[in-house]
Structures are given as C-alpha cells and as structure tokens.
Amino acid sequence: MIKLSNIDKWYGAFHTLKDCSVNVSRGEVLVICGPSGSGKSTLIKCVNGLEPFQGGEITVDGVSVGAAGTNLPRLRARIGMVFQNFELYPHMSVLENICLAQLKVLKRPRDEAEARAFALLERVGLKDHARKLPSQLSGGQQQRVAIARALAMDPIAMLFDEPTSALDPEMINEVLEVMVQLAQEGMTMMVVTHEMGFARKVADRVVFMDQGEVVEDAATDQFFSAPKSDRAKSFLSRILQHV
Amino acid sequence: MHYNWDWSILLQEPYLQWLISGTGWTIAVSLAAWVIAVTVGSLIGIARTLPNRMVAGIATAYTEIFRNIPLLVQLFLWYFVLPEIVPEPLGHWIKRDLPLPEYTTAVIGLGFYTAARISEQVRAGIQSLSRGLSMAGYAQGLTLTQVYRHILLPVAFRLIVPPFTTEFLTVFKNSSLALTIGVLELTAQSGQISEYSFHSFEAYTAATVIYILITMGVTAVMTVIERRLPVAT
Ligand SMILES: Nc1ncnc2c1ncn2[C@@H]1O[C@H](COP(=O)(O)OP(=O)(O)O)[C@@H](O)[C@H]1O
Ligand SMILES: [Mg+2]
Helix, strand or coil: CEEEEEEEEEECCEEEEEEEEEEECCCCEEEEECCCCCCHHHHHHHHCCCCCCCEEEEEECCEECCCCCCCHHHHHHCEEEECCCCCCCCCCCHHHHHHHHHHHCCCCCHHHHHHHHHHHHHHCCCHHHCCCCHHHCCHHHHHHHHHHHHHCCCCCEEEEECCCCCCCHHHHHHHHHHHHHHHHCCCEEEEECCCHHHHHHHCCEEEEEECCEEEEEEEHHHHHHCCCCHHHHHHHHHHHCCC | CCCCCCHHHHHCCCHHHHHHHHHHHHHHHHHHHHHHHHHHHHHHHHHHCCCCHHHHHHHHHHHHHHHHCCHHHHHHHHHHHHHHHCCHHHHHHHHHHCCCHHHHHHHHHHHHHHHHHHHHHHHHHHHCCCHHHHHHHHHCCCCHHHHHHHHHHHHHHHHCHHHHHHHHHHHHHHHHHHHHHCCCCHHHHHHHHHHHHCCHHHHHHHHHHHHHHHHHHHHHHHHHHHHHCCCCC
C-alpha cells in the first residue's frame, strides 16, 4: 500500500536519504529504528509529502506523492500522522482538535464529527476530557488525543514518528497500548520507534536505518535473532542493554 | 521666576473648545491609522511567512523601508513630495480635491509606518510557533489557507496582543507629529493655547494628562481583550 522506491533527498548539500526503498503492505506494521539523525523522521515525512524529495518515487494506495498533479491535501487526509511532540492545536479544546479537519477537510456535519470524536475519545480512554485544553492534559493523554485526532479522518494508514520519545516513562505504556490495539485491528502502520518491546509484539517487519540508508529490512523475528549487518547488531546491543 | 498659575484658563473659551477639538483629532488620526496599520501590517506580516519566496521578499522589503525611514520624513514625503511625483492629473487631484488633505495624509503616513512595525510583530508571532504545529495541520489534509486561518493565526494573535498594545499606544504618541503637516490635534492645540494665553505650563500639562488618560484607557481595553482569550501555551 505504501511503496517507497529509491528515494533520494538532500537538505542543501547534505544527502539526507540515500536510495531508500521500503514497502508496507495493507495491514502490515513496519517499525523503523536507527540512531538519531539517521533520517527516520525525514523518511516518514516524505510519505505524506510533508518533506519534498528529489529522487525516486513514493506511492500510497497507487497515488504518486511526488507527482506534480497530485492533490496533496486530499492524499494527506487519508494518511494519519502522529508526531513526537503531539502538536495538538493549543487554542482548541480536545474535542475541537479532533473535529477541525473532519469539518474543514471531510466536510462532515458537526454532530457527526462530534459523535466520531466522542467515540474515539472513549476508545483512547479520555471521554471525560473532551472540553479541556491540551495544556491541561499530561503528555500521555495529549498523545492519545493526537492519535484519536488522526483516526477521526478514517485513515487508510497511520504514520508514527517516535510517538513515545517525549513522554515520561510511566506514560509510555498507555500510548503503546492504543497503538498495539490499532495494529491488532489490522491498521497499516509505519512506526518510527525505539520501543523494541512494541516492535517484537506487533511489527511484521523492522527496518534499520543509518546515515540516510536503509541498512536492514527484515522480518521481526529475524531482525532480533539474527541481524545481518554489524551496524544493526551494535545498535541493538546498545538499546537492548537497558531493557 | 515669576509665573502666574491659572488653571482656570483651561476651562475658558475658546481654550476648552480647542482642547476638546485637539483631543478629537488626536483620537481620529490614531484610530484611523490603527485600522490601516493592523490591516496592512497583518497582511504584510503573514506574507513574510509564506513559502513563496517572491511574496515574502516583497513583504520584507516593505517592512524594512517603512520601518527605517523616520516617521517625520515619511509624513513630509506623503504630503509634499508625493503629489509632485505621481502623474499630473492625480497630483492635481491630491492638491485640490483630496478631502481633509492634512488629516488624510497624516492617517496614511502614520498607518503605513505603523503597519511595518505591526508586520514585524505578526511575523515574529507566527514564526515563534513550532514548524510541527503547521505540519500537523497539513498532515490532516488542511490547505495552506486553512492552516493559517484555523491554526497559525489564532495561536499567533493570542501571543501578540501584548506587543499590539504597545504599538497602539505608540500610534497615539506618534500622532502628535501630524501637527507638522497642519493637523490641529492635541499637541498643536496646546501649543496654540500656550501662544494665545501665555499659560504654557497649564496648556502642556493638560495635553500630558489627556495623553495619559488615553493611554490608560487603551491599556484597560487591551487588558480586557487579553483576559478574554484563553492563553495558548
Ligand atoms: N529541516 C532540515 N534542514 C536541514 N537539515 C535537516 C532538516 N531536518 C533534518 N535535517 C538533517 O537530516 C538528518 C536526518 O534527520 P532526521 O530525519 O530528523 O533524523 P532522525 O529522525 O532519524 O533522528 C539529520 O542529520 C538532520 O540534521
Ligand atoms: Mg526523528
């Protein structure tokens, strides 16, 4: 469903993504890991055209992201995205956060949008917080609202960019639980994360990136039991030490 | 020094009338200039943050030019120079038929100058918001216009109410320069009272007190506005 073929991207003279190819099939969960600065965020932002790329092709559900004629807003509306720092709209209540794009992009009637918002808030365990401002919520709660906001658009796939990295440790699980449930329901997901417990539990495949390259792309079991590259081995030994 | 204090002259005619009229013109110049400043300044400020390099560049040039030429010089340029350099029929029209020429020129001059300062506040307000915030909007399928309209502008304008208050107060103070092209606003009228009555201290004290009252009024209004807006973090 998501197909990245030979993606090259530069920031000025800096070659950020080098010939990256990744596929995600419908219903598949792909975890992307790798050291900081390796290009994970950049790669995932190319998928919905938030970052332009200079070489290669990306298609989502058959639609080319980089092609000149593509209606990017329409494509983006079909792909949910969750950011490291939540990025909730700070001046709007939780309810309005979840309704905004439903109203303005999907043109849903307000009562329908609110009903959808309440259903999703119930699902992420925040039904009683609908009228609060984001600043009145904990980090874990904010991130669950952000997930609900993305799901409200009925996306065909979800992108996560380190969704738990900005959270205090005790809040990580409440967010991961929502994501695990989503994965088990068959959502197509691309998840940049260092939560290897999550990867083991729900990922179908793991991609390891380093210095702008896709170094390894393997089935989850294989990635953890027998990583091929030395770079992935040393990365794994570093982060698994602490688990 | 011997000086005959006589506050009662301020209540005598025609001086009282002059003070009232001067205050009226000060407020009229300032409010009209403020409307121009906020409208033009917001548009220019927004334009400076747009992805289109050319639009942003032109807007930045506006800010730099109007912010860096002294206001007094700008007023003279609008009033004395502009009618001479525009096509002749327009120049004639400005000189002969422009309604309230001094007032109109003062409003335009002060308005466009203040717009440059406002645009700087608007640009800074928008750019202080994280790139991630607008990305979140785009990621949901909102268009550039919708991201500005529903996310960036409402959040940024909450942040820039305090600097807006300062700019609004500055407009009132700067409006006194309108006297140089012949608008009989508060400072001009105080000068006139001082000349006719020889009571300079009383005249200028009255002007000072009125400026302070206006300032306090403006500050009070802006404080109410600020309180009404839920503060965004
Ligand atoms: N907007 C940008 N301008 C210039 N360089 C950038 C920008 N964003 C990221 N980079 C650079 O691109 C590289 C990859 O960044 P990123 O994708 O954020 O890595 P990761 O998410 O894996 O930590 C880094 O070296 C980073 O400094
Ligand atoms: Mg990153």
